[in-house]
Amino acid sequence: MMREKINRKDQQAQNTRLKIVRAAVKLFARQGYHKTTINDLARAIGLTSGAIFYHFPNKEAVLGGVVDWLERGMHVYSDIADNAAQGSLAMVEEVLRVMCSHFSRNPEATICLAALATELAGAAHPMETRLKQIYKIFVDSLANRLKDNKNVTNPEAASIAFIGAVQGIAVQGLLRDGERTIDELAAGFLSMMNGW
Numbered sequence: 001m002m003r004e005k006i007n008r009k010d011q012q013a014q015n016t017r018l019k020i021v022r023a024a025v026k027l028f029a030r031q032g033y034h035k036t037t038i039n040d041l042a043r044a045i046g047l048t049s050g051a052i053f054y055h056f057p058n059k060e061a062v063l064g065g066v067v068d069w070l071e072r073g074m075h076v077y078s079d080i081a082d083n084a085a086q087g088s089l090a091m092v093e094e095v096l097r098v099m100c101s102h103f104s105r106n107p108e109a110t111i112c113l114a115a116l117a118t119e120l121a122g123a124a125h126p127m128e129t130r131l132k133q134i135y136k137i138f139v140d141s142l143a144n145r146l147k148d149n150k151n152v153t154n155p156e157a158a159s160i161a162f163i164g165a166v167q168g169i170a171v172q173g174l175l176r177d178g179e180r181t182i183d184e185l186a187a188g189f190l191s192m193m194n195g196w
Contacts, residue, residue: 017055019045021065022106029108029115029174033063063116063127070113071134073102081141086148089193092162096186099166103182107174114167138163165189 023044027036038059042049056062077095084091103110113134120128142162143155152158169189173182 013055016047016051017065018069020047020052020055020062021069022109024062024066025069025106025112026108028063028066029112032119033116034119038062066112067116067127067130067134070109071137073109074113074134074137078138078141081138081145084145086145089190091145092193093190095166096169096190099170100182100186103170103173107170107177107182110170111167111174114171135160135163 020041024036024041027040027044031040036059038049038052041062042052052062056065076098080094080098081091084094099110113131116127117131117135120131122128139156139159142159146152146155146158149155169182169185173180173185176185
């Protein structure tokens, strides 16, 4: 009985931490990390700032939790590249399909990594290095698939540019909500790649 109570309490704490992280993702994507306060975060999920601090000692720890959560998503994309026989239009289509699916469920999570990278780039913030490492997960996987493609002269640069393009589609999807769907934007991007 006591063990069950502890497990239930641990599960509840885990659920609350995840709720905080997901709310922070939305706020960081929309407002930026620096402009988001702990009070903003507490209001967004109906908790007190003290409850936030119970789970995270400071806003920097919340940022770490957000980046940890977003890193898991980057592994989904690297798995697609790792499982492709080579860099191909079919692989690009699968990456875009997964991104559109993620965007439909949680648009801010799709762009939060890009928003944080933009905000923290060149700021001498310790998280900048971590963000580069997270992007490297996919860059390395995709570059490995592109290295034998005769049309790609610099696989790493092409991979970095591809991430920027895909995240740009998500940013535009958020910006143009109601005007263009994410699926339309992804299809437009793919139409440019016909014949690749």
